[in-house]
Amino acid sequence: MQLDELAIAVRQRSGWSAIDLGFTLTRLWWRALFLSWLLPAGLVFCVLHVVLYKYPQFAILLTWWLKPVFDRFPLYILSRRVFGEDTGLREALRQWREICRCDLLPWQLWRRFNPLRSFVMPVTVLERLQGKPRERRLRVLQLASGNQALWLTMICLHLETLMVFAAIMTGFLLLPAGESSQFISLAEAAAETETALLFNALSLLGMALVAPFYTAAGFTLYLNRRVELEGWDIEVSFRNLAQRLAATRSAAALLLVGVLAAGFLHAPQTLAEAPPPDPTQASAVAEVDAEVAREEIDAVLAGEAFHEVLVTTRWQWKHASEDDPEGSFPNWLILLVESLEKVWPDWDWPGFDQPLALLAWLLRFAVVVVLLALLLYVALRYRETIGRWTGRARTDAAPDAPPERLFGMAVTRESLPVDVPAEVAALWQAGEQRAAMALLYRGALSQLLHRFDIPFTHDLTERECAELVAARSPAPVAQFFGQMTRGWMRLAYGHVAPSGAWVDDLCRQWRELFGHE
Amino acid sequence: MAVELDTLHKVVTPENIDLQVECAGPVSRCLAYLIDLGIRALVMLVLGLLALFLDRVGVGLLMLGWFALDWFYPVLFEVLRDGQTPGKRALGLRVVHLDLSPIRWSASLVRNLLRTVDFLPGTYLLATLSMCMTRRFQRLGDLAAGSLVVYHTPLAPTAALPEVRAISAPLALDRDEARALVDFACRANTLSGARQRELAELLAPALPGTVDDPVRYWQGVGLGLMGET
Numbered sequence: 001m002q003l004d005e006l007a008i009a010v011r012q013r014s015g016w017s018a019i020d021l022g023f024t025l026t027r028l029w030w031r032a033l034f035l036s037w038l039l040p041a042g043l044v045f046c047v048l049h050v051v052l053y054k055y056p057q058f059a060i061l062l063t064w065w066l067k068p069v070f071d072r073f074p075l076y077i078l079s080r081r082v083f084g085e086d087t088g089l090r091e092a093l094r095q096w097r098e099i100c101r102c103d104l105l106p107w108q109l110w111r112r113f114n115p116l117r118s119f120v121m122p123v124t125v126l127e128r129l130q131g132k133p134r135e136r137r138l139r140v141l142q143l144a145s146g147n148q149a150l151w152l153t154m155i156c157l158h159l160e161t162l163m164v165f166a167a168i169m170t171g172f173l174l175l176p177a178g179e180s181s182q183f184i185s186l187a188e189a190a191a192e193t194e195t196a197l198l199f200n201a202l203s204l205l206g207m208a209l210v211a212p213f214y215t216a217a218g219f220t221l222y223l224n225r226r227v228e229l230e231g232w233d234i235e236v237s238f239r240n241l242a243q244r245l246a247a248t249r250s251a252a253a254l255l256l257v258g259v260l261a262a263g264f265l266h267a268p269q270t271l272a273e274a275p276p277p278d279p280t281q282a283s284a285v286a287e288v289d290a291e292v293a294r295e296e297i298d299a300v301l302a303g304e305a306f307h308e309v310l311v312t313t314r315w316q317w318k319h320a321s322e323d324d325p326e327g328s329f330p331n332w333l334i335l336l337v338e339s340l341e342k343v344w345p346d347w348d349w350p351g352f353d354q355p356l357a358l359l360a361w362l363l364r365f366a367v368v369v370v371l372l373a374l375l376l377y378v379a380l381r382y383r384e385t386i387g388r389w390t391g392r393a394r395t396d397a398a399p400d401a402p403p404e405r406l407f408g409m410a411v412t413r414e415s416l417p418v419d420v421p422a423e424v425a426a427l428w429q430a431g432e433q434r435a436a437m438a439l440l441y442r443g444a445l446s447q448l449l450h451r452f453d454i455p456f457t458h459d460l461t462e463r464e465c466a467e468l469v470a471a472r473s474p475a476p477v478a479q480f481f482g483q484m485t486r487g488w489m490r491l492a493y494g495h496v497a498p499s500g501a502w503v504d505d506l507c508r509q510w511r512e513l514f515g516h517e
Numbered sequence: 518m519a520v521e522l523d524t525l526h527k528v529v530t531p532e533n534i535d536l537q538v539e540c541a542g543p544v545s546r547c548l549a550y551l552i553d554l555g556i557r558a559l560v561m562l563v564l565g566l567l568a569l570f571l572d573r574v575g576v577g578l579l580m581l582g583w584f585a586l587d588w589f590y591p592v593l594f595e596v597l598r599d600g601q602t603p604g605k606r607a608l609g610l611r612v613v614h615l616d617l618s619p620i621r622w623s624a625s626l627v628r629n630l631l632r633t634v635d636f637l638p639g640t641y642l643l644a645t646l647s648m649c650m651t652r653r654f655q656r657l658g659d660l661a662a663g664s665l666v667v668y669h670t671p672l673a674p675t676a677a678l679p680e681v682r683a684i685s686a687p688l689a690l691d692r693d694e695a696r697a698l699v700d701f702a703c704r705a706n707t708l709s710g711a712r713q714r715e716l717a718e719l720l721a722p723a724l725p726g727t728v729d730d731p732v733r734y735w736q737g738v739g740l741g742l743m744g745e746t
Binding site: 020235496 | 539543545637642645654688690693704709713716
């Protein structure tokens with residue numbers, strides 16, 4: 001069995017999804033599967049009708065009874081194509097002796113009414129298992145997918161009958177109004193040979209339409225169970241990994257030879273120009289000689305990239321001249337200017353002996369006043385926004401205040417329900433596993449922040465938090481939080497849910513550790 | 518290698534995030550429908566019993582109830598309960614738009630009003646044919662509404678992990694390879710011992726020389742990738 005030739009994607013799926021895969025296969029390979037069922041069945045159907053021309057009802061009954069035989073043809077094609085062989089209709093029909101030989105009678109007699117038929121048929125028809133090994137195999141297979149196989153049979157069985165019914169209904173719908181009585185009399189005539197023949201042909205068509213889907217869905221369900229039990233998906237990935245490694249090994253050897261050759265041919269400083277090895281080729285890097293590597297590193301460090309000189313320019317105030325003239329100005333103005341001068345020593349102060357200059361200065365003064373007023377107005381108008389900014393800045397700056405959010409989750413006391421474990425249990429019962437675990441983790445963070453004064457900060461990862469707790473709190477708390485963190489990370493990042501018992505245990509520990517307020 | 522056949526529907530968001538879902542086919546959807554049908558029949562039975570006491574008004578009310586139940590039962594459940602009617606919930610199915618966003622009123626109304634067409638010629642035959650013939654198992658209503666029925670199964674609980682010390686990966690791994698190693702560790706209890714040795718044997722070229730039990734070693738690597746310590 002060559003798993004790397006598989007035509008279907010192997011991964012773990014539910015039984016229902018495996019059945020759907022069978023439907024997809026049938027859709028894609030419809031012609032071959034449909035004809036491989038219909039041609040043998042049609043042949044038998046015709047022969048039976050010739051032989052039993054007086055009893056068409058027995059002819060169709062026998063055809064129906066022989067269905068397990070006809071199902072083997074699509075199954076043969078499927079089992080070859082899924083494993084990458086290009087088997088067609090012609091080959092399947094040519095192999096009819098081989099296909100029908102194995103285990104024919106049991107399927108026609110006591111296994112004819114096996115409700116899991118299409119699911120268990122591959123075990124005998126393809127694997128050729130008999131007796132005890134077969135029974136053991138079936139037990140293991142049915143353990144998980146028997147339920148789906150049973151429902152598959154039920155649905156397909158009804159679909160078959162409904163096909164015939166729907167065909168009759170279509171005829172009924174197409175009759176003009178008021179003519180339905182004729183249709184009923186037509187239906188009553190079903191006992192007569194011609195109408196019976198029509199009915200039989202319809203039944204055969206119904207069976208032929210459903211059978212490929214039924215067979216394929218049973219087969220993929222069977223395959224899916226084997227994927228699960230034998231880890232086919234793992235095998236495919238492991239094979240790919242081994243292949244990739246083999247490819248990198250040979251590439252690494254080549255690279256090593258190349259580097260050494262470069263070292264012999266050129267002076268050492270040109271090593272820095274050699275292309276850096278591909279980081280994905282981990283083994284290649286490991287095999288490069290440490291001495292060569294150090295030389296390379298030194299060469300890179302000595303290169304231009306680490307000795308770049310950057311020249312930057314920027315604007316700067318220059319010192320104003322110190323001489324300030326005095327004149328016949330009111331004392332307060334001089335004082336004002338002097339005090340302003342203290343604030344802005346670099347201002348270009350006017351000479352007060354020139355009236356125009358004074359006017360200009362006053363204008364400038366007015367502009368400054370207006371600007372100040374504007375600033376004041378803005379400050380008042382948006383004082384809330386600014387307050388919020390500065391407020392936040394203050395909490396950021398203050399090292400003592402505990403953070404309100406960690407990992408994007410609110411950890412203030414007010415944001416949590418009063419009885420966290422009860423709420424967690426309720427969420428878990430409702431199937432909201434993620435929400436339940438998030439609440440528990442959030443609650444634990446909050447308790448540790450406020451009751452045990454653990455200085456969590458924004459920059460910590462979950463694991464760093466756990467280490468902090470381990471260092472700063474009593475052993476049971478640390479143990480609890482470590483367990484909690486592992487579970488939470490596995491759910492949050494790995495999408496793997498913990499078991500219900502595990503969560504119950506955590507809730508119980510929570511009550512013991514944090515319960516007494 | 519040729520394209521592997523699968524039932525997935527893949528969507529790439531503008532943020533370049535790959536989303537994929539498993540489309541649900543006729544068998545599971547048929548069962549979900551039957552469950553819903555049973556629930557509706559029960560409700561109608563109760564309504565019918567109540568209507569017995571109300572004479573002709575009762576008949577009128579019964580008809581109204583039937584109308585509402587028939588047309589709006591799926592719509593209301595789908596839009597208000599995350600795309601799940603009780604039957605779909607039981608089978609782990611969910612209706613979504615083709616871009617995988619939650620189903621809204623317009624799409625849900627269209628796909629459920631078109632049940633009249635899907636029902637033809639009397640037993641949902643058109644719907645079944647359409648589901649068997651389209652790539653994403655869409656019935657005519659789904660095609661018209663741009664909707665899709667997908668599997669939505671809750672997370673399975675972790676199986677018991679093997680009692681092995683976690684080891685950090687000895688080589689650079691891509692996502693599929695890491696995933697396979699994690700699976701190898703998680704399925705330690707479902708795979709037979711012989712099969713596990715066989716699988717570990719495949720990785721022999723990557724095995725460091727000093728390891729004496731490859732199975733336990735690779736299980737340890739799997740645990741290490743899971744973040745166990």
